[in-house]
Amino acid sequence: MTNRRSFLKNAGLAAAAAPVVLAAPHVKAQDKKITWRLQTYAGAALAEEVVRPCVDAFNKAANGQMVIELYTADQLVPTGELFRAMQAGTIDAVQSDDDSMNSPVDIKVFGGYFPFASRYSLDVPTLFHKYGLAEIWDEAYGEVGVKWLSAGAWDPCNFSTNKPIKSLADLQGLRVFTFPTAGKFLEQFGVIPVTIPYEDTPVAMQTGEIDAVAWSGITEVTTVGWDSVVKYFLTNNISGGWCGSFFANADRWKEVPEHLQQLWRVCMDSSHYRRLHWYWGGEAALRAGGSKLELTSIPDAEWKTVEEKAFAFWDEIAKQSERNAKVVKILKDYQAVMQKAGQPYRYG
Known part of the structure; x- marks a missing residue:
């Protein structure tokens, strides 16, 4: 809460006001390093498993050219305001489901847990990559100033x-x-x-x-x-x-050089892969007596x-x-x- 209050104060936000773009530049003039603020839906303990590894891997591989700062659930803005904050540029990127962050797109209802849309975690990436959901999500978010980047599965x-x-x-x-x-x-x-x-x-x-x-x-x-x-x-x-995605402010995404865009895509894919086996094995072991x-x-x-x-x-x-x-x-x-x-x- 201390971090959040400080963030909101520095950003010049009032509780009743719409988010505004921070005055601090996203690209530092002296070294051209790009800095992103990414907030996840996950609390601190869960974030260590579902997003921290890919962020750390990206920051290391980016070799100082770009840094992603990770914030956990409600740390900067409430989860229900994540979309609005990202759209306005108050934060740069989000990991969440469409439903929880209250996306102003019709397809938001399919994010999170759309009843019985999947039986297994592998259903989610299959639907996006082989059945056309990726193109639909990209189109929907392109209409509202946000870049949809990648979807993956979590737990049941x-x-x-x-x-x-x-x-x-x-x-x-x-x-x-x-x-x-x-x-x-x-x-x-x-x-x-x-x-x-x-x-x-x-x-x-x-x-x-x-x-x-x-x-x-x-x-x-x-x-x-x-x-x-x-x-x-x-x-x-x-x-x-669970169907969740990575998103970014469309303008911030365009500022990222192509090689760093590709690096972040690879790291997001690594995050999706890690969660597939982490959840799949964890669910079974715990239900079997753990x-x-x-x-x-x-x-x-x-x-x-x-x-x-x-x-x-x-x-x-x-x-x-x-x-x-x-x-x-x-x-x-x-x-x-x-x-x-x-x-x-x-x-x-």
Whole structure:
């Protein structure tokens, strides 16, 4: 909070005012070194795993020509204001999902955990690189002054709670910290979505402000210490892989020489690759007995009704814009291919 107050003061921001561009130049005249401020959605502990390695690798390989300064969740601006701050040039780059940072684009609903859009983490990069989502994201953000750079997968979305969840009825009245679109979908099952700052989650669980988090898989719950304030972990999930991206202010991106742009792309790819195996292996090991949380499950037949409701939810989202309809069609086409391919792509 001290860093954030200092940052906002120096930037000349008031709480009720829109973000403004900082007076400090992005390129230092004396040595031409480019300095970026990148804020991630992740808290300090998680950031060490999901973004710090690629930032450190870039800074070392850039050999003094460019430095990326990394800031964690809400450190400079609240997560919900990340897009506006980046668009205005208050910060230079962001790692987040579209939904959490409140992007003013129609496709923001597909960021984070769009219900049942993925079964496994590999579905996310496949959809972007082989089914055309990359071109759609690039087009959408190009319309609002932000450069979409790269998308990747994180962990699945499970419920972590202080009471055992063994049926859909147990979700009734559950106050849950989750992502905006996921929360909207879950309301039909009696869930009450609650919005709080990411770093306030443990205290909110302890005080009873929230009853559960549907924010991550078990690896993240353990890494950030939430396993000390929850008791149960529901093995059913509403998405197999969180969809997040790296973004940059469009003007700042143009200032970066081509060889450094390419270097950053390689480092982002390395980050996506690292998370694939870090989460995949972590989820399995912890669920197999490495966690102190008790695992619970809703029967498959009952959970199947949730998945069926998701497809109806997709159709509602498709009505919002032509571009959303195009994304939903891609998701449906992809699901059909995966089902036809059978095991190991899809079971049941």
